[in-house]
Amino acid sequence: MPVQSRRESPEMADVVVCGAGPGGAVTAALLAESGHRVVVVDGEVFPRFHIGESLLPLSNPIFERLGLDPKSLGVQSVQKHGVTFLSECNQRRARIEFKGAPGIKQPETMQVMRAGFDQLLLDRAQAKGARLIAPCQALGVDFDRPLPRVQLKDSVGREFAIDCRFVVDATGRKGVLARQLGLRRMDRGLRKAALFGHFKGIPFQDGRAAGDIRIILRPGQGWVWLIPLPGGVTSVGFVFDSGEKPKDLAESPSACLERWMGQLPLLQPFMEKLEVTNQPSWESDFSYSTRAYSGSNWLLVGDAGSFIDPVFSSGVLLALSGAVDAAGALDRALGANLGRGRGLLRAYGSEQQRRYRFYRRLVLKFYSPGFQEILFATESWPAGTRALVSALGGNDRPDMGTRLRLEALYLIAWLKNRSLSNR
Ligand SMILES: Cc1cc2nc3c(=O)[nH]c(=O)nc-3n(C[C@H](O)[C@H](O)[C@H](O)COP(=O)(O)OP(=O)(O)OC[C@H]3O[C@@H](n4cnc5c(N)ncnc54)[C@H](O)[C@@H]3O)c2cc1C
Missing domain, CATH: 3.30.9.100 (D-Amino Acid Oxidase; Chain A, domain 2)
Structure with missing residues (x-):
């Protein structure tokens, strides 16, 4: 663990957010908006390249919550209405649109260059009062103290620390805290x-x-x-x-x-x-989960906790939704006693676990030949297709009817897999 190199006592914050990608920036923005002292650190200078350009419609309410217009966002983008599935030899084609799918009220979404998009969210966090320190590496967190001490290293190699009541690990695949605590579990089913x-x-x-x-x-x-x-x-x-x-x-x-x-x-x-x-x-090897998304004074947000697979472009939405949940839980925990605070953070963890499982199941189905057959036969059962499109648009809490239709599609895919493997 690095040592404090300054003589003065460490700075104090309510929350230190490590990582300023979509997950970290939105957590910081919403907490700062609620009046908390938030420091966000990132090892890179923004704008910076990041893979993951395709967004989902269910991000739109989150953009609105940040005061952004989901139709333009203020960054260069290409309007995205749906997904086109193609076979390798270009003989089969199926297209779905998000419009009309259950639970998707604002179906237009976009493709963005992540450099500009991530910068926009980070600007939002700063405009709402979060303090950015970048480039600055989070090295780890010392929990053997009354308050967590986040160990940091700036661009000239100087080590320093910030004490805080809660730490958020939003360092993406690096997962600084997730790795320090030995929480990461590689997904053997999706290598x-x-x-x-x-x-x-x-x-x-x-x-x-x-x-x-x-x-x-x-x-x-x-x-x-x-x-x-x-x-x-x-x-x-x-x-x-x-x-x-x-x-x-x-x-x-x-x-x-x-x-x-x-x-x-x-x-x-x-x-x-x-x-x-x-x-x-x-x-x-970007598919992994975590043994826990939260502890008594820390949370993992976005890819720092888990990442499934890029096929349904769910990564940014999961990071944004996790950030909204994290900010909500921390806002209440900062005003609550220890026991209630722990309960709030535990509930945060359960919700991330539920969302992760919902998408992992969908992704595993995608990799089966029976499900891929269904993707090319979307016209044969429009109501079933709408249920699938709802999930593909980011609706991880479908109503009962949509959920049942999705289950029926999974069953049909399973039956198709069986008949394909018997051939
Ligand atoms: C091949 C591939 C394709 C993808 N395509 C899509 C797609 O089309 N659509 C989609 O929605 N998602 C896609 N994703 C997923 C998406 O990129 C991520 O889910 C999303 O960026 C997660 O956001 P985040 O804020 O959790 O992490 P990140 O965006 O990775 O941000 C983490 C931040 O933490 C910083 N950091 C790391 N270590 C440290 C440290 N020690 N100290 C300080 N800062 C640190 C990094 O510099 C970075 O800025 C794809 C992923 C992969 C692997």
Whole structure:
């Protein structure tokens, strides 16, 4: 554990938020708005690149709560009405729109460059009174004191600390506190890797589908995302079993991604004029959960707690929803006695666990051939499709009818899987 290098006593805050991505920035914004002393630290200088550009409609009420107009947000974006599913050889196509799905009142959402989007949320936090220290690494938290002491290191290597009543770990996949406390559990059922980059020269779809995320299914090999971004840029990503990585990536992420793209019939015609706008890179083993999302004086928000899989673009929404819950729980805990405070933080943890399970189940279904058959037959049961679209739009608390229809779809997928495996 690093030592305090300053002679004066550490600064004091109500809450220290480690990490200023969407989860950390929104937690800080809402707590500062409620009048609490909030310090948010991030190891990077914003704006910075981050993968994860496709948003979901259920983020809209959270943007409104922050005083942002969900129709424009004030950042460059591409309007997204739905999702297009394609087969690898481009022979099968199915399209869903969020409009009309149960529980989705504002169906328009967007594709964003995360640099600008994350900066916008962080600006919001600062405008509401949160104090930002960046670049500044959170090194760990000393809990062997009356109050948690967050150990920090600034850009010139100087170590210092801030004491606080509550610590929020929102450091994303780094999960500084989650790792310190040994909470992270890798998801053996979802051992995936992703290779991705940004390119110009891939035409968008026509009409209302222009802003869709395209998901290309490659049975037995994984899937590919194409996300249309401002400036005619497309985010391209291949998701595959992480066991494939070492062999192919020996050649460099760039060469490997372009080779894989060239093998996709949909992209082949555009390969010659392709322009790289963000160097390809890869991420692996990004699916994990946590033994706990909260303790008596700490919380994990967003990816610091868990991440499932990028297929349904749920990561940012889960971080935003977790942030709203975290800020609500901490706001009340800061005014409550110890016992009540613990109960509030425990309830926060249970809610994150419930949401995580809801999405993990959906993602596991996606990786089964029976479910992928259903995705290409969306017209055969419109009410069932609407239930699925509701979940894909981010509605993790569907009404009873929607829930039953979703369960029926899962059952149909299971039956299809059985009949496919008997062939
Ligand atoms: C391949 C891939 C594709 C994805 N695509 C999508 C998508 O299309 N749509 C979607 O919604 N989600 C997507 N996601 C998920 C999404 O990117 C994350 O869920 C989301 O960014 C989580 O937000 P967060 O605030 O929890 O963490 P992050 O956005 O990762 O923010 C964490 C912050 O903590 C900071 N930090 C880290 N360590 C420290 C430290 N020690 N001290 C201080 N600061 C620190 C980092 O600099 C960073 O700014 C994707 C994820 C992957 C892996």
